[in-house]
Amino acid sequence: MKPSKPTIFDIASLAGVSASTVSAVLHGNWRERRISETTAERVKRIAELHEYTLNRQASGLRKRRSGLIGMIVPTHDNRFFSGMSQTFERLARARGWYPLVVSTLRDPAIEVATARTLISYRVEHLVVAGATDPDAVSRVCHTYGVTHVNVDLPGTMAGSVISDNFWGAQQLTRELLKRAPRLRASERSRIHFLGGIATDYATQRRIDGFTDVVAAHYGAVAPGQVDACGYEADLAEAALRALCARLEGLPSALFINSTIALEGVVRVLKALPSEALANCSFGCYDWDPFADALSFPLLMVRQNAQELLEVAFGMLDDGSCEQPHTVEVKPTLVFGD
Amino acid sequence: MKPSKPTIFDIASLAGVSASTVSAVLHGNWRERRISETTAERVKRIAELHEYTLNRQASGLRKRRSGLIGMIVPTHDNRFFSGMSQTFERLARARGWYPLVVSTLRDPAIEVATARTLISYRVEHLVVAGATDPDAVSRVCHTYGVTHVNVDLPGTMAGSVISDNFWGAQQLTRELLKRAPRLRASERSRIHFLGGIATDYATQRRIDGFTDVVAAHYGAVAPGQVDACGYEADLAEAALRALCARLEGLPSALFINSTIALEGVVRVLKALPSEALANCSFGCYDWDPFADALSFPLLMVRQNAQELLEVAFGMLDDGSCEQPHTVEVKPTLVFGD
């Protein structure tokens, strides 16, 4: 009932050879040890027959290499990061690493604790995605000499690869204005930004991009045009209702700063007649397959998880992750029909 | 640049004690070794000062325990399974395990290979979620004496805990009929099931539940009322268009067998005037926060990932996972306003 796993020694004695021979055969480096074809075959057969599997604890201890690469993410339960996990696994395996993904719930203390634990299991590299305090994780990694790279949110102590939020926001805003019903100068205040937290790095950059484009078209942006009301659907819903009351109707263009804020927005819109919606153009910074199927046209910005990680792996591969520097990856504008 | 991690021996010699003393102190079992308070304090201080961390490869090798618990899922990139990953981590940590989640892309070969690899890293338990071939994974686990449990899709060689698809489909269908515009007997054929794959265990059970309730209300169900057109949005879209053409309009009630099929359905509906939608009631087996915000009322069935896993952990805890048997967990009906 408790079959104990055969060791390399068990296989060795069954095959009438030594453990080192078995090890060499099973790792494919037996040609250079000039082990005879017959012995090799016999060893392989016996290992297979007895369903031998390597004990990677022991192997890793001896070789001082685990073959593990870790990634920490805020939550699994999120379209963007779960897409990243998927891509991370693929890229890691393609490089011969075994990938480990762990969530840290946006808690800096858990981020650090998780990094420590992963290191105690001897991960050889760490991808730090969307961390609240990337530098604290960097300090841990430096202490133990683990190479790492920040993704999605930048740090100051290691290579970072992030979305070009400024550029993305510019693109989205330009397209929004292009689609908005022609605005008289007096109506320029009807262009609004909604959602996110103003102190967040990403939100900040997006507000900057938004402001930049609106200002270029219509002069300065009034503070009332930007409402970083937070990340919850309820907050966005309330904020939009307040805005509509103030404007006596929908704005002419609305920049929605996350799919979660979009949920709140949609709750407001579904109560309105479809003619009302025709007078406003909507854009969302973030992508959701479902939002594509909404009953009104919606522009979306899709972050490029694949490229973010490809660049990140590149930095790990060539060691440039050791130098603090930030690479920005352009997101994609998605035209929801 | 490559700080090497201090070992227990380094700490021992710095503290002027032996490695076994350090080990005992750092594991809190030094009282029973009657190590003096002062030595203990000194050792702790020095360990902290030098940022000692346990090497879990070595520790696990020696103790023949890794502290790891693994879960395999089809993909991360999926609302249901990413929610499961989140819950899995929480429950595992609460029990003192370190959780590892890996995806297998619905490929039976990868499922088995992944199980083998996790076992080679010496995971002590395995949760097999949504596996295409759970029994193949069970065989691997048995060979190496790793306790495991199937979740979401049942196997015949270990404990399984799955959603009560039959019951959930019954509930959803009942509520759909209740809400459907009163049907004359001659219109009973306007009740339809859409999506999924008929040979899938879950789809089968849902079709059974649907058929059971419809038959009880209106007599037999015609084959044309059930279209397991597959799991893609495009397929569902095409199937619904064909259906509408055949019926010369929407059905009176539509049971949609996944959020992905729902996407296809929504694409069809958005082209229709809202009056047309009022004559059909819609239900989706599966939940998506976004679907909640659609412009028409939608019933949804939400699978209870939390309870599925709680029961699964219970089976691992009390060893009942060794006996092949299946527990069904009831999903929840969600009334989208």
Added chain:
DNA sequence: GTGAAAGCGCTAACAC
């Protein structure tokens, strides 16, 4: 109260 020593399963340098 604490240390010495053996060994977990594996690998690699060295031996012959």
Added chain:
DNA sequence: GTGTTAGCGCTTTCAC
């Protein structure tokens, strides 16, 4: 061509 040996870093029994 293949075996012997010395660890990797840790835990635990036994010794004193």
